[in-house]
Amino acid sequence: MTQQSQSPQVPQAETQLVGVRNFRDLGGLPAADGRRVRPGVLFRSGHLAHATEADRAFLDGLGLHTVFDFRNAADIKLEGPDVTLSGVRNVNLPLSDPADGAGFWTMVREGDLDTLRKLLAEGRAEKRMIGSYRGIITTRIVEHGRILSEMAEDSSPVLMHCSAGKDRAGLSIAVTLLALGVEREAIEADYLASAAAHRRYKIWRKGDPGDGSDPMSPEVMALLLPLFDARAEYLAEAFATIEETWGGTDRYLAEGLGLTPERRERLRERLLTA
Numbered sequence: 001m002t003q004q005s006q007s008p009q010v011p012q013a014e015t016q017l018v019g020v021r022n023f024r025d026l027g028g029l030p031a032a033d034g035r036r037v038r039p040g041v042l043f044r045s046g047h048l049a050h051a052t053e054a055d056r057a058f059l060d061g062l063g064l065h066t067v068f069d070f071r072n073a074a075d076i077k078l079e080g081p082d083v084t085l086s087g088v089r090n091v092n093l094p095l096s097d098p099a100d101g102a103g104f105w106t107m108v109r110e111g112d113l114d115t116l117r118k119l120l121a122e123g124r125a126e127k128r129m130i131g132s133y134r135g136i137i138t139t140r141i142v143e144h145g146r147i148l149s150e151m152a153e154d155s156s157p158v159l160m161h162c163s164a165g166k167d168r169a170g171l172s173i174a175v176t177l178l179a180l181g182v183e184r185e186a187i188e189a190d191y192l193a194s195a196a197a198h199r200r201y202k203i204w205r206k207g208d209p210g211d212g213s214d215p216m217s218p219e220v221m222a223l224l225l226p227l228f229d230a231r232a233e234y235l236a237e238a239f240a241t242i243e244e245t246w247g248g249t250d251r252y253l254a255e256g257l258g259l260t261p262e263r264r265e266r267l268r269e270r271l272l273t274a
Contacts, residue, residue, distance in 0.1 A: 021164070023043065024045070025040065030186055031180055031181040032182070033181055034274075047079050048161065095140050096139060126226045136238070137245070151176070152267035178249050179267055184239060
């Protein structure tokens with residue numbers, strides 16, 4: 001194991017946006033060949049629907065070519081469409097999500113304690129997350145192949161986001177970093193940064209203050225936490241699925257995602273620097 005892989009460094013510089021959570025530049029992450037991710041070409045965040053005017057001005061200043069929005073129609077209806085950024089190509093590419101399924105958000109926002117216990121207690125929330133991560137890897141190969149191919153050609157600088165910027169965007173960023181040769185320890189370190197309290201998706205629940213219940217009680221929050229947390233075991237399941245299904249990263253990229261050696265090298269030339 002190289003010295004870099006023993007001590008992966010997540011870039012420390014962080015821009016604090018008011019209406020956009022979980023934003024960061026992946027620039028500086030170490031790749032296996034001694035290069036690093038080029039600053040200013042690969043960004044991740046939560047949704048852009050609530051960006052303030054100052055946030056929008058900052059994002060406009062990044063010179064983005066493409067924004068990949070991995071939310072589905074229900075997400076966009078709930079949160080709103082992204083703000084418009086000048087000269088940016090917006091690509092809505094819905095991916096599977098732990099929130100998929102009829103009534104999920106109703107359960108999160110309105111479910112009583114007994115309902116939450118039945119659906120999420122005793123490890124059921126964690127199993128839902130793990131199943132979703134495995135499913136995204138195996139069923140979204142066309143979408144991930146498209147993302148990598150477009151970035152190899154002319155789609156960077158790029159911003160990838162979903163709702164929280166944790167699961168769908170997190171896995172898409174992880175796949176991109178694998179293609180760039182970033183070691184798994186560094187990918188995990190960046191992924192886990194989404195667990196910071198100030199980066200998490202804000203949980204909002206309905207409740208009637210007059211009924212004596214607490215919709216945000218510690219037990220309720222503990223039941224919901226696995227759905228909104230970034231955990232090493234979730235990402236590890238995605239990596240394990242790649243190994244089990246394709247036998248390794250190179251075959252996954254080439255056979256699963258259709259990323260040719262030539263296109264992979266173009267991707268690295270665009271996104272890495274010495």
